Amino acid sequence: MGSLISFEKVSFSYEQGSKRRKVIQDLSFEIQKGEFLAITGPSGSGKSTILSLLAGLKRPQSGKVVYEGKSVGDFSENELAHYLNCEVGMIYQFFNLIPHLSVLENVMLPALIGGVSKEDARRKALDLLADVKLLEKTKSKIAKLSGGQQQRVAIARVFINNPKLILADEPTGNLDKTSTDRVMEMLCRMRENNGTALVVVTHDKDISSRADSLLSL
């Protein structure tokens, strides 16, 4: 396996009034293609910041985040948009689906943004919804789904453009045990099928125990 994305002596700090508080200092690590990395640590230790840096949503104050040989911090706006659309997928604790749209439309969104034709996007979205066992809910509005179902929609959405890296921020933090198991089973199965690298920020030891590697902060 080759390196997909790496942190090279990355430091990041937040402003708190007149002071700066460092949350990450000279952090270096590598994520291989298809690797499952779990990040754990107490609140405020910088877990979500690492995800933001990996997604290119924040730029490190020193050091570099390198994706396939190119510094993410140097991406232009269009390159970053392409990166977020095609290379990286994100799963959030609170799902962040668009409530006015149907399940199918939510799943199709990244493909449509990426310029895929509506028919192709629809076909692929239906396949993914079948994978997450939500085929019967394709026309339902998001608000009518349970938390577990919404997260499965988010998982289907994240895979539609076959990203090489999935970043998940406490994806089961808002779910009960049954839903957690189901969501993680689906996420891991689909990741393996697609050969996608997965970075999960979690407090859940069961989830971190499934990971190939663990980053404790």
Add this chain to the structure above:
Amino acid sequence: MSPLFFLRENLKLVFKHSAIPIFLVLATIVLVVYSLSFPSYLAMKQASAQMPPWSATVDFESKNRSELNALREDLSTEFAPVEIVNSCRTEALVSADKRSLNEANEAPQVLTEALLLEDFDKKHFPADVYIPADYVISGNPYDGEGLLLEAALAQDLGVKAGDSIYVGLKYPHGSDEAQNVLIPGMSPDEADSYAIDVVYREIKVSALVKQGSFVDGIALLQPKESVAALEDEICTSVTELFLFGPSQDKIMNTWRRIQHSSNMEGVYLTPASETYQYHQKEFMRENGGVKTFVGVIIVGSAIAFLLLVLDGLWKQQKLMHAFAVLVALGAPKKKLIVSQVVSALFVYGVLILIGCFAGSCLSRIAYPIWIPSEIKQMVFAAAGLIVLGAVLCQSIVLALRVKRLDIAQSFFGETE
């Protein structure tokens, strides 16, 4: 995908929260009706007061009532849609005259006090009044006819029906009529050197005539003349038709065609002076409403503008989450902004267009007047500018919001 997405979402919001859009459409209708109709109405009055562009008067030198009615019918058929209206002056003259004339014929003859007589004239011409020939509308005392005089002169004379006056009628110096004037005790050469070209005779004031608020008149006719004769006399003298049409061109064309029509000899055109005075007064009165009009339009437009901006910002707020999700999914920010701006422009454009269309239709009912296309263009351009301005404001706010949009903070809930 983005424009359609935002368009759909904006339309959904319009239908879901329709209070502001409905108010906006209603406000647009009111504004359009008012801003189309009032300037047009005022412009019509103003134009009428200056030189009526769409009305004209046709005077006939030799037409009596029956001929006039027949002519009016012919013209109405031939020159539609130009409206041809009988002069109310003629109608009123005659109707007022009947009673006066009857009274005058029964009243004893009394001489009035001389008003304009000067010493020299008294010596040679013992007339009570000297009247410039120009003031005579009809008649020639030299030929033994009665006279029809202008109103102002009748008032100056202070005569009333039944009075009998000696009238000295002055002809222009050197005219044919003046050459034939015989002055008692003077040769024609001597008379000419006095530059007095007068015919005088005793004439009974047969009737005072009055026409609405426009024209007063005095008829100085020989006794024994009948009402019917007077009617014909007046019709022959002052017959006129008013033409009203949708445009100056149409009126002018009708004018020319009447002039060149072979069977309508004796037709000539004059400015509609009474119409002019009437419209001028009306215009002066209506002109007072301009400030109110401007105030209403400015305040109304400002309210419409603010509503558009506030509604747009509210919609943005509603769509901001979707906006952030789309950015996180890789949609370019600039494209999203353009999509939102285009869809907002479309939605507001449609709303305003509905308002403009309905307002335009209603204005025809509210004020059935001809609205110049320039005013229409101006009103629609103003409506377009308001929409563009409001959407521009929204775009600036949206661009600032997007610039400050922190996806990491929004979605990862970072507070570190």
